[in-house]
Amino acid sequence: MSHLLIIGGSDAGLSAALRAREVNPACDVTVVVADRYPNYSICGLPFWLSGEIADWRDLAHRKAEDIESQGVHLLLEHTAQAIVPTAKTATVVDGGGRSRRIPYDTLVIGTGAVPARPPIRGLEQPGVFFLRTMADGFALHDRLAVQSPTSAVVVGGGYIGLEMADALTRRGIKVTMVEYFPSVLTTLDPPLGLLVGEELSRHGVTVATGVAVEGVERRGGRLVVTGSNGFCVETDLMLVATGVRPEVRLVATAGVETGKWGAIRVNRAMETNVPDVYAAGDCVETYHRLLDQHVYLPLGSTAHKQGRVAGENGVGGRATFGGTLGTQVVKVFNLVAACTGLRDAEARQAGFDPLTVQIEAWDHKVYYPGAHKLHIRVTGDRSTGRLLGAQIVGHRAAEVSKRVDVFAVALFKRMKVEALNDVDLSYTPPLSSPWDAVQMAAQAWVEARRS
């Protein structure tokens, strides 16, 4: 009976564990979990902090009992200290500091990521928060409950920053969002990012773009945040959400290679360079299906897919990771912003000849009540007609997310933009149009290419 050891108890690790048990019920699976919260949805923390979710325990994708009932052995509050591939062992330390060595036949590393610490003076101040782990969530939750802050500065207009601007506003806190670039949500093109910024403003968030935060210091009982262009705001708390970097401290001494983003190098079977050592999730480089090369793009949905592949292969399977398309979605107040594939500049850099077209289209027949305008950008290759990417911003009731998924399947299958018009999509007046908005965008792109 082979032993699969998994280091990391979040999305990648638990997906690997459950998949391994599913495809090979005879295998022995152990997961080393740094905290007491295996398989928690850290993506859900903003919605607990907002008050939309009453109990943090509900954030568990699965309960520990349910995981163990699948035959997965959990080592909670254990930290891996070292991997010795030559001996096929890992050293772990429990909460009491007791160390022991665990032998493995195959190993999956799913150590995730840690918040990036931008070059801002004073980040060690009390009142400055990051949001990554359940412990980070508890710390921020306590501060909100105990000190009832009335103002907050959120640094970084990415997914977490946007969700937290929404969450803190829901709690009655006056939020200032600071973004280095000219528009928030820089995974979308500026015209769409601006719409997201407007949604923030509409809900009372002060949006400061083009500002580099330089320092934070305590003055009286409060924080003073300063930045470029004379930015200076006094606030009760500050949240730094400027991205993450892979957590790879464990691998350096084990001979596991990392790449230019510091993430673990893996192939599409999720194998590292070290025999019988797999890695998955936010600690690895991710194969990009459209670029046909690896990138660093840490996302929960990707971690699940990679974990599933690593778990299957770790017990003798032959699964292959299909690759990321860069699909992402975020809900900000009543707006949903989503994208998949390459943007114009990315496509150009990858050697394509991109053309990008933006349209507005109703999500359903405008005669039926509740129609919302969708803002859709489509990028395709001018010379071949191939679809390269799409971005949509629209009301949360306008099925933005699944419309981006329609594009995602088309990208996955290397479809041409024009071919989208041939697909028999569903139509009823309360939900769409005879040509769905996705197809109206495709038609606009085809016409723009012709002219």
Place this chain on the structure above:
Amino acid sequence: MSHLLIIGGSDAGLSAALRAREVNPACDVTVVVADRYPNYSICGLPFWLSGEIADWRDLAHRKAEDIESQGVHLLLEHTAQAIVPTAKTATVVDGGGRSRRIPYDTLVIGTGAVPARPPIRGLEQPGVFFLRTMADGFALHDRLAVQSPTSAVVVGGGYIGLEMADALTRRGIKVTMVEYFPSVLTTLDPPLGLLVGEELSRHGVTVATGVAVEGVERRGGRLVVTGSNGFCVETDLMLVATGVRPEVRLVATAGVETGKWGAIRVNRAMETNVPDVYAAGDCVETYHRLLDQHVYLPLGSTAHKQGRVAGENGVGGRATFGGTLGTQVVKVFNLVAACTGLRDAEARQAGFDPLTVQIEAWDHKVYYPGAHKLHIRVTGDRSTGRLLGAQIVGHRAAEVSKRVDVFAVALFKRMKVEALNDVDLSYTPPLSSPWDAVQMAAQAWVEARRS
């Protein structure tokens, strides 16, 4: 300058006209429209009759002026009487009975369909309605406005019947729905059709399934509807919604071939057997992409696609109709029911070795407020693993329609069920799960096939 003549002013005809002008701005395009309502969304009639849409004029996809501004010449209230392919002319009669001959270089027939008249005694009674044309809609609307009926019998539990049961209930009318089969919405499998039936009951509709309506007669000021199994209901009005048949009276004398459903035979370029005569929409047989043969499946979304192809080819283009996948969706009260592809029995009949699996899955992470259960059925080919079809029923806020479209794109590209798990679909807790419900269904299918 070539002249494209189009007979029929609904979805297929107008799509053909606009596309012809788009690809060849030098062409001369005339559309013969039987009534005064070119390009009206007859799919929208139930929502006007329900009171959700205030003004019937809003049902126009485009205004007549907008169509003419695109260089399309409209002959309103003109009826085509004959086509003479040898002379390349069509005879049309205007509202005053004046006849004239119009020459064409190419012709597109888009005469649509008419309601099927089931074998029920007494259908000619006043108070018995069909719903197909704007005139049908006006007649029913007048009756609702003038006589304020308090009860109605709807015969037929398909799309129109369901939408009208919803519409009449919204007006405070007590509705009895009668369906011949054991469950309504027979385009879905019975377990899902039953859910739709329950939604009707929840909103006060009496659902009588397994009943063949046999007759309707006037007694006092009311109608008495009788049927099999002792069915007998007294009511103020009756709506017959038991499907349609192609309107092909015009083509018999012109040598245009029709097939076993009485619909015009066309190839994928939308050409009939007669040179320079194209046909599109509800009057033609439709190429089914999965069956690789023609079927009769009249739908607005299909009519638009076929019209676009006919219009492009009618002015010298070389477009090909991609084929239907059988994708359909209907909203009934707060439920949406949708399907795409083949069902188990259809697949078996077509020579596949189908396996169908049904699951329940939340539309988004259940910890986030407002999660709804989706009921998903996936059909795939057991021997090859190929996806063959999918059906989903769920709350109207649960993105049912676009989730079926994700399956539709996968069907279009002949994907395997397992491959759906490799697609990078969008994830955020308020809108989906790390594995979207579509993928959970795919995984359940893959496991069922393995065991």
